[in-house]
Amino acid sequence: MSKLGDFVLGHSKSIIVISVLVAVFLAIGMTKVESAFDIEKTMGRKIPYVNNLLEICETELGSLYSYDVLIEFKDNDEAKKPENLKKLEEASAFVESLELTKRTTSILDIIKDLSQTLNENNDAYYAIPDNENQVAQMLLLYENAGGTESEYWIDYDYKRLRLMVELKSYNSGTAEKELAQVTTEVQNLFPNASITSVGSIPQFTTMMQYVVDGQLQSFALALIIIAILLMVVFGSARIGLIGLIPNIAPALAVGGVMGWLGIPLDMMTATIIPMILGLAVDDTIHFINHGHLEFSRSSNYKDAINKSFRVVGVALVLSTITISANFLVYTTSVALSFVNLGMLAIVGMVLLCLPIYL
Structure with missing residues (x-):
């Protein structure tokens, strides 16, 4: 020393x-x-649980975590209007372009599938109809046929829409930025609605x-x-x-x-x-x-x-x-x-x- x-x-x-x-x-x-x-x-990945979890998430079906974007309108029946559904489609496309997103799920999938099915499975009709009555009839037909999944994505009064976002990976820093971007983008698309990110991921x-x-x-x-x-x-x-x-x-x-x-x-x-x-x-x-x-x-x-x-x-x-x-x-x-x-x-x-x- x-x-x-x-x-x-x-x-x-x-x-x-x-x-x-x-x-x-x-x-x-x-x-x-x-x-x-x-x-x-x-x-x-040396931890077996973590390795198994990540391997499942890397498959086509698996996803690491998910969160929901809840869109709440002021009046009933707003959620089934074609213009609002098309805005939801824009929001979904924006979310899917983000780094962590694997896929999104919403009422859009059900409506588009119904539209295509009712038009002889023509791919050109895999879209949101422009007529509000047609959308309402599709949802009614779906419910009468025994469909139950629509209640997960749209409420009975047609006042709320839910967009589920599944993640392929998770990074809290990136997730914080993306959640803020999603909230801002969806709020811009629906200026008169209340936008909330819900689930354990936003809280965590x-x-x-x-x-x-x-x-x-x-x-x-x-x-x-x-x-x-x-x-x-x-x-x-x-x-x-x-x-x-x-x-x-x-x-x-x-x-x-x-x-x-x-x-x-x-x-x-x-x-x-x-x-x-x-x-x-x-x-x-x-x-x-x-x-x-x-x-x-x-x-x-x-x-x-x-x-x-x-x-x-x-x-x-x-x-x-x-x-x-x-x-x-x-x-x-x-x-x-x-x-x-x-x-x-x-x-x-x-x-x-x-x-x-x-």
Whole structure:
């Protein structure tokens, strides 16, 4: 540790240049981090349940998740008007053009099938009729013939329409954007109707984004508070800001690695940075405070640094090795979330010690 102290003091300029370059590289990677929950990227195919689920979803019949878009009109009989049904067709086409959508289902399928059947199975008639009475008669004929599926897509008063959207894959970040796009597009098509996205997917997506965003906001707030406390503890704004560098470095390292490796920021990975931040504050105060104490005794900067390396440095290295060894166990898991947790925690631990020493 004493030799390491001499090396740092003897190559300070080179260390600063390399540190800045590495920080820039990691900062670029941090901009690539995606705030999302993706079952394949988060859990991985090594888990039998996840693998079976994804294999079924990749078939023609299977779908991973689904949600519904509910269109509610102000008056009865609005839902069976041809102009509104054709708008629903436009909405369905828009939804099917989105990245996550596998297919859509609605009352349109029943009406189009009936129209084609009543016209000698001519493909040209697989469309919404222009006459409202004709649509009403088709729906009545369908019900009299024993059809029961129409009640899933349109209510008895013809006031509500339901569009079911099945997903071929799921990513909470992409899903949040697509749900907002769908709501906006459908609302534009039906300006006088109430549009609602219903089902577990909109709720789960919102919950996931709230959790991740909350973690990021908490980290930012904690960093501000820590900066103030370091200034108070060391009695100097300059030393407090210097002490903040080792606290930012682990977050920058973890975020950069996640961005370059394509690891999403989900509920599991979002807990790593706040956890390492607590360790960083403790190590920073120990090292800088001891260095300040030794300098006040000897008034020699080199001796103060060397003694800090020998006394506090050993404890920091051993504690880092011990904690990293514990987190290394997570990398043996079949679940990618635990592998990522172990790997990123070790990266954060190592990058926590380096800025303190350098």
